[in-house]
Amino acid sequence: MSLFRHLLLRRSSAVTLRSFSTSSAQQAATAEPQPPPEELHTRVTSLIRSGNLDAASAMARQSAFSATNRPTVFTCNAIIGAMHRAKRHNEALDLYEFFFNSFKITPNIVSYNFMINAYCDEGCIDAALDVFRKMKADASIKPSLVTYQIITKCMINAGRIEDASDIWFEMLLDSGHTDSSVYNNLTLACSQLGNLDKANEFIDELKIRCPYYHHGVVSATYMNWFLKQGRDKDAMECYKSLLNRKCRMRPETGDVLLEVLLKYGKKTEAWDLFHDMLDNHTPSTFHGVDSDTFTLMVEECLKLGKVDEALATLKKVGTKPDSKPFFLDVDGYCQLISIFCAHDMLSEAENLFQDMYSMSMTPDASTYAILFDTYRRMGRKDDAYMLNNKMAEAELIKNGPTRIEL
Missing domain, CATH: 1.25.40 (Serine Threonine Protein Phosphatase 5, Tetratricopeptide repeat)
Known part of the structure; x- marks a missing residue:
């Protein structure tokens, strides 16, 4: 028995798997015809969207007993992911055990990532590493860049910086690819420890391996660390260096920078950046803002009691000829x-x-x-x-x- 399965079975909390009667589920599956996989997926995801995770879990579990209409890996991932987002990590892990080990549905990379994430959030670092090693040993599936993002962040949060560095090196050896989020995790850890020389080494490595990446998220990490130390001049020099690259920023990058600027009272710079992001919003060729962008700026207005400005912000559009309005998602x-x-x-x-x-x-x-x-x-x-x-x-x-x- 593998380590992660052994750990799952040792959990003492009252979980759905242990309370779920196999015989009764088999009877239910026999008594009621199960919907086709596509219809089942639609029903399960509808229950997830409505917040009824218990019903979604029960429906997906019951269908696993069907001889013909078992859930697809996408349906399994949907309910596992929903449990994880709801911070019901034990149930997410037990669903993994139920679908992929007990009923032999074949997991994919998303399944593994959810499992590693759940273990990390539970503080089970060695169990997360065991799953990671299992993935690497499996010839049919390999860790993705998202996997490396999750596991390095987990190691760093646990204070295991050397392990995180080793995994980063494995990423380079195994795939030859780089990922800015992994570098950012390592840069953040080094800067928090006051080891700026090592942090700069990671930045230099990133520049070599990805010369066209504008380092926005990493710059935000540096800025946050400098501002936290009261080194405003260094922070703003870092920010100006980023802007001088004249690169259009994706919303995820711009949002992180907005958070740092607003957090430390750099209001003028934050609003200037917001307007630049609006100017660059030219779908479908380029998306410059997202819902989080507007949420950040509206909330900033409301913190200052500027209700009218908050409502006006929701309607703001870029001033460039090809700029287009942004429409909120759900x-x-x-x-x-x-x-x-x-x-x-x-x-x-x-x-x-x-x-x-x-x-x-x-x-x-x-x-x-x-x-x-x-x-x-x-x-x-x-x-x-x-x-x-x-x-x-x-x-x-x-x-x-x-x-x-x-």
């Missing part, structure tokens, strides 16, 4: 509704909520719950009652308006 709407509710901006939250429905977007369960709790907190029980009914109709709760305490 996650963006849900984040902003949460932010508006936190600032008692209920009418604005309601407007966004209605906009979602008008565009056939479905709010997730947590967004309903936030809006529902805000109604109650502000004494609008009738609206809370109506929203609760909507939640029941959408099958986000099981039994009508039972949450309201009149």
